[in-house]
Amino acid sequence: MSKGNDSVLYREVQRPRQLLYIIVIIAVSGIFWWGFIQQVIYGIQFGDKPMSDIGLVIVWVLFGLMMPLLALQVKMITEVRGDGVYIKFVPFHFEYQDFRYQSIRDYKSVSFSSLKRFGGWGIRINLNGERLYNIAGSEGVELRLASGDIVIIGSKNPDELKKALDLSFIDNTK
Numbered sequence: 001m002s003k004g005n006d007s008v009l010y011r012e013v014q015r016p017r018q019l020l021y022i023i024v025i026i027a028v029s030g031i032f033w034w035g036f037i038q039q040v041i042y043g044i045q046f047g048d049k050p051m052s053d054i055g056l057v058i059v060w061v062l063f064g065l066m067m068p069l070l071a072l073q074v075k076m077i078t079e080v081r082g083d084g085v086y087i088k089f090v091p092f093h094f095e096y097q098d099f100r101y102q103s104i105r106d107y108k109s110v111s112f113s114s115l116k117r118f119g120g121w122g123i124r125i126n127l128n129g130e131r132l133y134n135i136a137g138s139e140g141v142e143l144r145l146a147s148g149d150i151v152i153i154g155s156k157n158p159d160e161l162k163k164a165l166d167l168s169f170i171d172n173t174k
Contacts, residue, residue, distance in 0.1 A: 010080040010164030012155060014135040016071075016121075025071045032064035076135045078153055080164040085143065087133045087153060089123055097133075101169055103146050109158045110142040121154075141165065 035046040040053050040060075051059070070091055077096075079086040084100035087093075114134050118124035124132040134140065134154025141161050143151040155161045 007082050008079050009082065009168055010078075010161060012078045012157060012161065014076045014078075014154070014156060016074055016135050018136055021071075025068055029064050029068045032060045036060040036064060074135075076133060076154075078133075078155060078161065080161065080168060082168055085153065085165070089133060092123060099143055099145070099151060104169070105144045105146050107141055107143045107162070107165055107169070109139070109162045110152065111139050112142075112152060113138055114154070 035056060038044045039046040039050060039056055046056065050056070073091050075090050077086075077088040077090065079096070084098050084104075086096040086098050088096045114121045114124070114132065117130075118126045118132045118134075121134050121136065122132075124134075126132070128150075130150040130152065132152045132154070134152070137154055137156055139156075139158045140152050140154040141158055143153065145151065153161070
């Protein structure tokens with residue numbers, strides 16, 4: 001990031017709030033909690049072919065404790081700064097993924113289907129090589145990069161995101 005050009009003109013933080021997402025996390029976690037309590041605490045075998053207590057404790061820690069804690073941390077941060085667009089998908093990115101204005105040929109607001117075009121939500125690449133960063137919804141901004149790549153950034157406020165791009169993109173491509 002270049003100094004003096006790092007002011008944030010637009011910032012959006014999205015978190016998954018779909019009921020199905022929450023139900024799946026609770027259901028998967030609940031199964032491992034149930035198995036742990038049944039087998040390790042009460043000594044009743046969990047399932048027809050139970051794993052060892054140590055194995056079950058390890059799986060319980062991963063899917064009963066860690067998975068729900070990580071699921072609560074998931075968020076996508078989108079920023080438009082003086083020198084480009086920045087995306088951070090927590091907890092998967094440790095640093096921002098940046099798309100500098102010099103590498104953006106053009107951009108536009110779009111409506112899309114994450115499921116049909118990319119097979120789901122999150123960080124996705126489809127068979128055409130297009131990339132998606134999206135937590136929820138079906139609107140965002142499509143970046144056409146100078147390399148020919150297409151990147152779609154999902155947003156709950158696509159008009160505001162595009163407005164911020166309009167303000168800073170022109171100044172930085174002169």
